[in-house]
Amino acid sequence: MNVSDLGEDPLIQRITAGLPQQANVIVGPGDDCAVIERNHTHDSLLKTDCIVEHVHFLPDTEAERIGWKAVARVVSDFAAMGGLPESLLVTLVIPPETETSWVESLYSGMQCCAEFYGFSIVGGETSSTTSSSPAMISIAGTGLVEKGQAILRSTAQDGDQIFVTGKLGGSIQGKHLDFHPRIEQARWLAEHFRPSAMMDLSDGVAKDLPRLAQASKLGFQLDTAKLPCSDGSTTENALSDGEDFELLFTLSAEHAEHLATIWHQHYPDIPLTCVGYMTRDESQELHGGWDHFKPA
Structure with a gap:
């Protein structure tokens, strides 16, 4: 069996089953964000997401729009929990022949989204990949939500x-x-x-x-x-x-x-x-x- 035989959701269920969860984990795998105990007023939201060339954007797509999309996807997940974005990290994987101007425009789009929604981009990681391989941008971030107020997927009621x-x-x-x-x-x-x-x-x-x-x-x-x-x-x-x-x-x-x-x-x-x-x-x-x- 390969992953195309299984499908995305069954694969996720299989690989996340039994993952260790410490006592401060309120919501683990399976929702838009993980929810972690933070303090007496707020809980933390954790999220990671990635976009890949040829899957989420095409090679001729404007880099600034790609940057906006990369971080906005994570912000959307914080919204789905009723929370707010706080701090994001960026992992950028690109082939060595990538134009520097493309990378600068990519980050300009990320910056526009961060300024619009009022959160910080605080660092990340860069890596090369083999020549002519697709680019990949991964965003990991923290958000916050009032304590006990995260809205989950799992709490709908009959008749809603x-x-x-x-x-x-x-x-x-x-x-x-x-x-x-x-x-x-x-x-x-x-x-x-x-x-x-x-x-x-x-x-x-x-x-x-x-x-x-x-x-x-x-x-x-x-x-x-x-x-x-x-x-x-x-x-x-x-x-x-x-x-x-x-x-x-x-x-x-x-x-x-x-x-x-x-x-x-x-x-x-x-x-x-x-x-x-x-x-x-x-x-x-x-x-x-x-x-x-x-x-x-």
Whole structure:
């Protein structure tokens, strides 16, 4: 058996099973971030992510946009937990013939994202790879969240309504390079509505919603006709394209109507759509979504 026979999620479950967890670990593998005890007011969020040439960006992509995307992906994961980014480290792996100007532009994009969202880039590592090999940028970082307030994937409840922010699909048109993580919106939701579960949409609704349901030991019913599609995108794109980096969250039915009423007063330019509900019954079957070892 090789990893393409297994698939991404089963591989992760296999290699993380039994990893040592010290007493200060609140949430280990399986959520958008790890959660670690910090002090009497806050918990720490830990996250690492990478992007690889030919997988997450093309060789002719502007380096500044690549840099923005590399760090914004990690910021999006902090948003999914209801937290804030704090400090990031960068690991850069490039072939020796890479132009210095490309590297400088890459870091300019990272710096723009850090300044926009108010966090620090505090160091990292560089390494060469063999000539003509793809470049790889890995970002590891810390965030923080109020103590005991991290929003997990595993805490949705039967009957909760399922919401998504923004519009979905069409990442190939370029929005995966220029997206803005929903930090502000996630913090507002956490303060005023406290979603029962939340994650960001990185691999498509068809892949990510089943992950949330499985973590919460529930099923779901998704009304695909209600999926908010980006201009020029289809429902299939919304289900499967991935790299939307919008919020997917669940909320009790009693609060859902109130949220739908006031959301647009605060965020008139960001759609919010109820697309289904959680259930104790078996989930409907979805196909598609991105799997690194079984590409859609």
